[in-house]
Amino acid sequence: MNAEQLRRLLADVQSGRLDIEEALTRLKLLPYEDIGFAKLDHHRWLRKGFPEVVLCRGKTVGQVVDILGRLSARGTTVLATKASPEMFAAVQQAMAGARFHELPGLILVNEGVAPRGPGFVLVVTAGTADIPVAEEAAVTAEVMGNRVERLYDVGVAGLHRLLDHNKLLLEADVIVAVAGMEGALASVISGMVDRPIVAVPTSVGYGASFEGLAALLAMLNSCAPGVAVVNIDNGFGAGYLASLISGQTRGKG
Amino acid sequence: MNAEQLRRLLADVQSGRLDIEEALTRLKLLPYEDIGFAKLDHHRWLRKGFPEVVLCRGKTVGQVVDILGRLSARGTTVLATKASPEMFAAVQQAMAGARFHELPGLILVNEGVAPRGPGFVLVVTAGTADIPVAEEAAVTAEVMGNRVERLYDVGVAGLHRLLDHNKLLLEADVIVAVAGMEGALASVISGMVDRPIVAVPTSVGYGASFEGLAALLAMLNSCAPGVAVVNIDNGFGAGYLASLISGQTRGKG
Amino acid sequence: MNAEQLRRLLADVQSGRLDIEEALTRLKLLPYEDIGFAKLDHHRWLRKGFPEVVLCRGKTVGQVVDILGRLSARGTTVLATKASPEMFAAVQQAMAGARFHELPGLILVNEGVAPRGPGFVLVVTAGTADIPVAEEAAVTAEVMGNRVERLYDVGVAGLHRLLDHNKLLLEADVIVAVAGMEGALASVISGMVDRPIVAVPTSVGYGASFEGLAALLAMLNSCAPGVAVVNIDNGFGAGYLASLISGQTRGKG
C-alpha cells in the first residue's frame, strides 16, 4: 500500500465515505491469503513483477498441491522449483494445464501469461552435467518474458569452444554462466564482454569441490568485475535476477 | 541434596537416630535408576522442573521402549524427541496413552500433568518447510504449561506478512523464531519488540546454506540484541528455553 | 505506532481536528534523527526498553563523539561498547559525566537513570582471561537495573570451585556463563539449575579453539537444555539478553 493509496483512504475517512473501523480493517488487510501452513502472496505480481515462486523442497505433496491450486486460481503464472515427479503427478491431477520440466524439476501452471519483451538472456554452461541447473535458469527467464538462448558445454578446458561464440556473447543483454568444478567460466566470460554476468556455481564435481564451494569462491573472487553471484545450484535465482537486469519485467524496454 | 538436608542428616547422626553406614549410604544415594545402558533421572522434575527428555536418535527401538516405560511409570510426563514412526509403534504397544506428533517426531507419555500457567510463547517460522522444527518447539512449550500460538510462513521476503502481526508479536512473553536459508527473521523480529527471541536456525535451504550454517551464523550476528540462539533444528531446545524464560515452570507467574 | 494510536489518529482526521497532509506526515514521522552517517533512534527506549547502544568498533573517534553527544542530550543512559581509551578521552572532553570501564572498553553516559528492579543476574567465568567479556555483560545488566553478582574462575578443571557455589547458582534469575577453550561451563551449570543460562563463548584459548569456535560449538550442542547462546565475546549481548529474561525492563517483577 503506497502513499497515494493511503492518501485516498484518508480522504475517504475525512469525507465520511469510509468509517473508522472499516478504514482500520483496510489498513490491516494484507495482500495475502492465510492457509495456516503458508501465507499466499497474491499481490506479489504487482510488488515484485512476478508471482509467488514455490520452493517445493521441504514441503509435503499435499502442501504443494494446495498452494499451487490457490495461487493459480487467480490466473497468474505460478512457478514451482525443485519439484519431484511425484509432486508433479499430484499437481497435474488437480490442475490440468500444469507442465513439467523434468531435468530441473520445474512445474509451471498458467504458463504464457507474461508478454514477450526485448530482453535477451544467454545461458552458458561449462559442462553437460551443469545443464539441469542451467535449464532452471533458462525456463525461469523465458517465463518472465525474455528471449533465451543456450550455449552448453563450453568450459575453459577447451577455450576455443567459448571463443568461437564471441559474437553471441556480445549480443546478449545478460549472460548466465553456470559452472561447477573450478568455476572459471564466469571470470573468463566477464573478461570478454561488457555485460553483467550472473554466475551460478553448481555442485558438479567431487572431492575438494566440496559440493560447489570451490566454484562459489572462484566466482566471488573473479578478477574481472561485473560478476553477480547467486547460491550454489540456484538456477531459478539466476534466471530471476537476469530477468530483473534485462529490464523485461520492469516495462523499460 | 542441599545444605538444609545435609544439616538434618548430620543432626540425625549426632543424635544417634542414624548410624554412620546408613548416613554414608544416604549421602551416596543418587536420584537415578541405573539400567545399564542408561541412568534414568527420576528426580529431574524437581531439579530442573521438567522430566528427563529422551533424544531417540541413536538409540535402538528396544532402548527407547525400555527407557520410556521406566520413566513414565512414575506418572510424570515424558517427552521423546526425534522419534521414528517405528519407535512410536513399539512405544504405543507398551504404553497405551502415548501420543505421537508425526511432523516433528515427538512422543508424549502421561501428557497433561503440568498445570497451565500465564506464559505466552509465540512460535514464528520464515517458511512452510520450517514447520516441523517449529512444531517441536511449540509442543514442548505446551507440555511445559505455556499458552502457545503459531505464526507460520512470515519470512522477510514478504515483510508485510510479518508487520501485519505486530500486535501479536508485542503480546508474547517470548518469541521462538524458526528460520533456515539466510535466517534474517530473528534479527527483524528482535528489532520490532522488547521480548527475548529464541532463534532456531533450520537446515532448510541448499547449497551455501551448508545445512543450516548460514542461518546459524546470521542469528549469532544479529545486529539487534536480545536474540538467544540454539542449535540447528533444535526445536525442543527452543521450546524448553522459551518455557524457562516465560517463567511458567519456575512458579513465578 | 500501535493500533490504538492509529485509531485515535483516524478519529482526529474524521472529526476534522487533523487534516490529511498532517496525518500523512505523522504516519511517516519516524522516531529517529538523521545525521548523515547515522540514524539516531531516540525512541528506542520506548520500543525496546533501552537506549541505542553504540558499537564503537569500525567508527571514527569523531563519529563516536558526535553520536554519543546527540543521544545523551535527551538525558537517557547511553552505552558504548568496544571503545578504545582514545575514544573515551574524546568523549570525556565533550561529556563531563561519562565514565569508562577499561577492561571491557565500555563508555557510559548519563548512568543511573534506570531504576533498580528485582532481577538477579549472576555472571560466571571459567577463567581469569574471560573477565573482560564478563564485565561487559555485568555492567550492561547493572545499567539495565539488575542486581549483579560475579563468580569468576570456576571452570570445570576444578569442579569443586563451581559445586561450592551451588546455592548462589540456584538463587539467580538468570546466569551468564562466560567461557573460552572447550566451553563446558554452560552445559555443567545448566545441568545443575533450572534457570535459563546465557552462554557467551570467548576467544580465550589458542590453536584448535579457532578464536572461540570450539567454545561456540560446545555451547550450541549442550546436552543439558536451557542454554541460550550469543556471539563469541559478545558480553554486551549477553547482559542485554539476561536483562530481558530477568524481567527487569518489562515491569513484570
Added chain:
Amino acid sequence: MNAEQLRRLLADVQSGRLDIEEALTRLKLLPYEDIGFAKLDHHRWLRKGFPEVVLCRGKTVGQVVDILGRLSARGTTVLATKASPEMFAAVQQAMAGARFHELPGLILVNEGVAPRGPGFVLVVTAGTADIPVAEEAAVTAEVMGNRVERLYDVGVAGLHRLLDHNKLLLEADVIVAVAGMEGALASVISGMVDRPIVAVPTSVGYGASFEGLAALLAMLNSCAPGVAVVNIDNGFGAGYLASLISGQTRGKG
C-alpha cells in the same frame, strides 16, 4: 577484434593493400602495453566500457605510480582501489589532477570524462561502520556516469528507518546493499522492491561473523530472489556491477 574488422583486414590482404607479414602483426597486435611487471590494457575502455582499474593492494608504491602514469597518459579516467595515503602522496606528485577519497582509499585520475547518464544507483548501508565500503561503490558508480544517492545506517535492528525510505528504494534503478554482521539488509530490501539488489557483505562484526562470512552466506541464501552477491568488502565490484546493470555504460539509456 570483431568479425567485421577481420573481414576488412582480409579484404585488404586480398586487394594487396596489406601484405601478409603486416596482417600477421595486426592480428597479433594486442591492445595492451607491456611494462614487464604489468600488461596495461589501454583498449579496455572499448571492450568493457571502462578503463583498467588498478587494485593497489599487493603492489609497491613505485608500481602504482608507474601504472597510473601510463594509463592516465591517454586521457581516460583511471580508478585505483584499496590505495594507502602513501600511495596517493606519490601519485599526486606525479599526476597533478589526481584526487583521493580517503575513507575507501580510492585514487581517481582524469576524473569527469564519462558523460552523465540516466542510471540511478542507490547505495544503502546497515550501519555506520559499513560506510567505507559503501563509498567505494558509490564513487565507482559516479565515475561510471550514474546519479548516486546514499542511505546510510538503516539496518534491520530499527526497521522503520528503512521502511520510511520505501519511496527512494522504489525509484532506484539498482540498489547496492552494504551490510556486515548478519547481512539481513539485502533480503529485506529485495522483499520490498522489484529492482536488482547488488549485495556487498562487509567484514564489519566480530566473533562468529568470521570476517564477513556470516553476511556473505546470508546474502547468498536470501529467501527473496533478485540479489546479486559480490565478494566481501568489494565496494568497487558492486559499484561496477550496478553500473553495468543500470545500463549507463551500455548506451541503452
Added chain:
Amino acid sequence: MNAEQLRRLLADVQSGRLDIEEALTRLKLLPYEDIGFAKLDHHRWLRKGFPEVVLCRGKTVGQVVDILGRLSARGTTVLATKASPEMFAAVQQAMAGARFHELPGLILVNEGVAPRGPGFVLVVTAGTADIPVAEEAAVTAEVMGNRVERLYDVGVAGLHRLLDHNKLLLEADVIVAVAGMEGALASVISGMVDRPIVAVPTSVGYGASFEGLAALLAMLNSCAPGVAVVNIDNGFGAGYLASLISGQTRGKG
C-alpha cells in the same frame, strides 16, 4: 630387525656360517606376506605387541575373508573393526571360531590368546547413543588383556550421576571418555582424577555438532590437562591407546 640381530647376522657372515647372498636375502626379508591387494604383517605382534588390526570399511567381503584367514592361520588374535553383518557371515563360514560384537561391528578370531594383566581400563560414555563406539574401545582393551569396566550414560547434564562414581574413576589406570554433542565429559573427568583420559569424540548429535567436530574441538581444548584425543568415533584407537598406557602389553605390570 634390531642392532643385536644385525650383529649376530654379521658374525655369521664373518665366520662363514652364512654366505653373502643369503645374508642379503635375510636383510631384505620383510616380516609380511604379500597377497597383492594387501601386505600382511605377521610380525606385528612382536613389533607393536598386537596383531594386525583390519579396518573393514572400504574393503570387499572377499578381501576381508582372505586377509582374516591368512592372519589368523598363525594363531594370533585378529581384530576386525567397522565390519558389516554380511562380512561376519562370510568370515564365520571360513573361520569357525570367529565371534561378532554387533553394536560396534567387531569381528574377533582366535580370541583369548593374550594373558590377562593388571591394567584396569574404565570406559565411560556421556549418553546411550555413544555406546557402540564405547564398546569398540572396551572390547579392544579386553582383547589386549585389560580388566575393563563400563560406566555408561553419565554425561554432564546430570552431573551427580558422574560424581557418584568418583571412587571408580579414581581406581582406573586409564579412563576412556566417550562423548558426542558438546563433549564436556572429558574435561570434567580430567578435572576430577590424576589419570590419563583417552577422549573419543563421537558423531552423536546433529546440526552444529557437525558430525562430531564440536566434541572433537572441545576435547582438544580441555582446560584440564591430561586428555589424549583420538579421531571421531575411533573406539578401537582409544582402546588400543588405553592398553598401551595401562602398561599391560609392555610387560611392565
Added chain:
Amino acid sequence: MNAEQLRRLLADVQSGRLDIEEALTRLKLLPYEDIGFAKLDHHRWLRKGFPEVVLCRGKTVGQVVDILGRLSARGTTVLATKASPEMFAAVQQAMAGARFHELPGLILVNEGVAPRGPGFVLVVTAGTADIPVAEEAAVTAEVMGNRVERLYDVGVAGLHRLLDHNKLLLEADVIVAVAGMEGALASVISGMVDRPIVAVPTSVGYGASFEGLAALLAMLNSCAPGVAVVNIDNGFGAGYLASLISGQTRGKG
C-alpha cells in the same frame, strides 16, 4: 590453429586460392562437434595428446552412450571415468569392443591405439581401500602408453613394507602416491627419491578425515618438496599428469 597455419591461410587468400568468406569460415571452424548438450572435441588428441575424457558422473546413461559413440567413431581411444555398471551395460550394447574396469568404474573404447613408450609409472597405495582410486590412475597411465607397476598397501604404519621396495621406487620415472587418512605416504616417498611424486588424497577414512580433507592438506604441506597434488579421489587426473610428466605422450622418449 597456430601461427604457421594462419600464415598459409593468409597466403591462400592473397593468391586468390581462397576467397574471403571461405577464409572467414575456416578461421571460425572449430575443431569440435556440437551435439547440443555437449561439444565434442575431436582434435583434442592433437592439442593435448589425448582424446576427450568423459566424466560420467552427472550425465544420463543416454548422454554417455551418445558421447562415447561419436567420439569413438573416429577410432581414437576414449576413456570414460566414474561410470556405473548400468552405463557400461548400455555402452557395451552400442560399442562391441568397449571394456570395463569395475573397481574404478572406467570404460575404455578403442583401447590399444597409443604406442608403448619408455615411461615407467609406479602406483603406490597406503592401504587396500585406496586401490579403486589407484587403479583409475594406473589404467589411465597404461592407456597413455606407460609401463605401469603397482605397489599396494605399503602405508607408513608398517614402514618396512615401503623401505623394502626402495629399489623399485628409485627406478620409476614418476610415482603416483595414493593415500587417505593422514596421507603421510607422499611425504615419506618424496623424502626417499628424487622423482616427481603425484599425490592423490583419497576419501578413505572417517571422522576427522573429513572425506579426504586431512590427506589433502597433509600432501599440500609436505615437508619434502617434489610433491604434485591433485584432487581428492582423482585417480584419472593423477594418471594423466604422471603421463605428461613421464614424457611418453610428448614424443621425447
Added chain:
Amino acid sequence: MNAEQLRRLLADVQSGRLDIEEALTRLKLLPYEDIGFAKLDHHRWLRKGFPEVVLCRGKTVGQVVDILGRLSARGTTVLATKASPEMFAAVQQAMAGARFHELPGLILVNEGVAPRGPGFVLVVTAGTADIPVAEEAAVTAEVMGNRVERLYDVGVAGLHRLLDHNKLLLEADVIVAVAGMEGALASVISGMVDRPIVAVPTSVGYGASFEGLAALLAMLNSCAPGVAVVNIDNGFGAGYLASLISGQTRGKG
C-alpha cells in the same frame, strides 16, 4: 574429600568430638583460595599430582605476579606457560628464585621439589621451528620428575635421520612427537615402536597448513594406532600427559 575421610568426619560427629556447624564448615571448606579474579587451587598437588599451572596469555602482568606469589608461597613448584619476558621481569622482582625458559616462555618458581622417578620421556621434533613447543613439553616433563631426552629436526623429509635413532625410540616410555606442516612424524614413529605417542601439532608452516590444522588432522587420522593428540602448539599439555602416562607422578614405578 574421599569416602574414608567422610567416614571419619561422621564418626567425629557421632562421638561428639565435632559439632554439627563445624562439620558443615569442613564439608564445605573448599581447597582453594579466592582472590576475586582467580580461585587458587592449593590442594591440586594432592588431587592431580601437580601444582596449579598458570596460563599467562590473557592475564595482566599484575594478575600473573599475584597468582604466582600466592601459589608459590606454599613451597610447591609453580609452572607458568605462554609468559612474556615482561611478565617474567615482574615475577622475578617479586620471587627471587623464579627461572625463565625464554624459547617456550615458561616461568618456574620453586623448581626442584618433585623427586626424580623412573619415567623416560623422549621429545622429538620434525624441524627446527618446532623446538619452542617441544621445549615447553620437555621442561614440563622434567619438572614432573621424568628423565627427558631431545631428538630434534628428524622429520620425514630425511627419513634416515629418524631411522638412525630407532634404538632411542624403543627405549622411551613415552614419546612426544612435535610437528607442523603435514605432521607425518607421529604416524611414522607410531609405526616403529609399541609405546604411546603424544602428538603435538604445531602452527609451523604456511598457506594450507591453516595455522596447524593440517598437522592436527593428520595426527588424528594416523593409520598407526597408539597416537594421543593434544591441541595445536600445546607443549605443556603434551609434557603433562606424557608424565601421567610414564607413571612417574602416580608412584607406580
Added chain:
Amino acid sequence: MNAEQLRRLLADVQSGRLDIEEALTRLKLLPYEDIGFAKLDHHRWLRKGFPEVVLCRGKTVGQVVDILGRLSARGTTVLATKASPEMFAAVQQAMAGARFHELPGLILVNEGVAPRGPGFVLVVTAGTADIPVAEEAAVTAEVMGNRVERLYDVGVAGLHRLLDHNKLLLEADVIVAVAGMEGALASVISGMVDRPIVAVPTSVGYGASFEGLAALLAMLNSCAPGVAVVNIDNGFGAGYLASLISGQTRGKG
C-alpha cells in the same frame, strides 16, 4: 646406501677387510651432521639432486647463519627461503658471496654450481601482486639449472594478453602458473597446451579468497587435467617440482 654398497660391505666383512664393529658403524653412519637444533643433510645433493633447502621462517637469525654456514662449507649451493632482510644482513657478514632476492626473500650461497641443462620452465602470473611468489619459483628453477622465462600479469580478466603468448606457452617443458583470487589461470593454460602445469595458488586477494583458499580449491578442481598443485604461496616448491619434471636434475636431457 643401496644394495650394491651393502653387498660390497658384506664382502669386506667376509674377507676380513672390515671387522664387525666397523661394519656396524658404517651401516649406522648417517649422512648428516648433528648440531643439536638441526640435522644437516650434506648428502642430500646425491639423494635428491639438490642441497638442503632452509625454510627460514620460524628460525632465529643465529640458527639461520649457523645452518647456512655449515651447509655451504662443503661448496654446494644452498638456498634459503622466506628470509628477512635482517637474516640476509647477518648471513652476508658471515658468507661473503651470499646473494639476496628481496622480493621473494631468497638467500643464495655458492650460487652457480649446477650446470645449465636443456629444461625450459615458463613462469606465468595472473597479476602484478603474484610476482614475489613467482620469483621464488623462477629463481629456484634457475638455480637447479633450467632456462627460465617470465610472463607476468596475463590473468583471465584480459584473455588476449594470454592468448597472444600461445607460442611461448607451447615451447615450455613445464609451466608454473601463479595466481591468487579465483585462480582460473591454471585451468585456462592447461586447456591450451599439453605440458604439465605446476599451479601455485597465492594469498593475493581479500574477503572470500580466504588467504588463498579460493585459488587453491579452483586449481584442485581444474576441469582441464594436467595440473599439479602445490601449497599456497609455495613458490619454492613449484620451482623445485618444475625442475624435477623438466628432467634437468635427472640427467635425462
